[in-house]
Amino acid sequence: MNHNEIFINMVQDNLNEMNDTIDRLYTTSNYCAKNRLLNRLRKNMSNLSVLIQGLRGNEGIDPLPPGTGRRFTQAELSRCNGRDGNPAYVAVNGIVYDVTNTAAWGGATHFGLTAGADVTSQFASCHAGQPILSKLKVVGKMTE
């Protein structure tokens, strides 16, 4: 399943959940339950907004924005480990991302991973289909 299909499935899941929530809203008179259902709708809307961004990010062949064409060797990437004044970069599928100020990378580490490394396989096993990369700043590409 490619990324777009995963995104589309997730959009469909959200739409199904929204339909179910709306059906329930028609039948409930309890205001607490209503608030909970409305919050669920807001969550679905927020999910859809992020998924749309993700789909847009996948449309282009080259996700590198202009001015971010720096090429990294493995040695250069490993120096960007987020320590002693160096930024914290990680590579996924050949693209280098800046995680220096990404909240989930506290101390330039994330679930046992350290910045300055290629984390493609770990990303695929934990975050496949999640619109995470589109929120990170792209700083370059790995050399072939």
Add this chain to the structure above:
Amino acid sequence: MNRSNDSCPNLSMRLETASVLVHKAVGAVKRNRIPRRNLIWLELTGCSGNTISLLDGFHPDFKSVAAQMVNILYSNSLMAAEGEAAMERLFGAIGGDYILAAEGAVSTKDNGLYNIIGRWKGRPVTAYEAIQKFGEQAACVVAVGTCASDGGISAARPNPAECVGIQSLLDREVIKLPGCPCHPDWFLGTLAYFLLFGEPELDERQRPLMFYSTLIHDLCPRRPYFDRGIFSSKLGEKGCMFKLGCRGPVTRADCPIRKWNGRVNWPIGDGSPCIGCAMFGFPDAMEPFISYDTT
């Protein structure tokens, strides 16, 4: 900076969740609207920290539960009986109705021989055997604490006793209450909810949403520092401790509002980064607990 959280009705109401549920459950038991069900508390491969935390419960407190909400059939640390007499009570529950709370991971190496929880008719009973025997038959299984939920410290590298979380050994749903230790409110609130309404709404990791729906980072009193890019470079400094390796941004729990030891304080409130003790993979995946010289 604490005031912003205290004034939010959503957050302050959450503090009441456990006490409201326990109060309702105790009332329902007293009026015979629901039965006073049996509770078995198994202490497996752990440190008893969750038992100690439970005894530290405050509004609701442990006495409410022990005396009025459930009948504690077995808890090796808290019951008066000991030895064979205690095991008699435990094994006497087989075939009856009981809720199982288990703390500690399960040692699986050599068929579980590294953790014997007692002797029954002269035969050693391993944690491995106990969780399978009592877990499959229970009306509900609650994994109390990080070790029971996911292996935790007992399963940390190099994991010589080959410990695993209890879900790995049970072919049924387990409600997980990770945390090192589990907050007494999380357990008592979940237990009361189950008695009143059945299984609470869980997230994709089987944690009750009423306690684990929000990231610590989102409720943290130091969050405004993060948003402004003000970071601590060493312990004791004002600022967000993200650069010191704080795991609040990846850990789901309501510690910032619930706090500990009678709601007195919590790690970040005392100037220490969150070490992610309520998150899967703790402690290995949450290390290092402190980092210096981060850019």
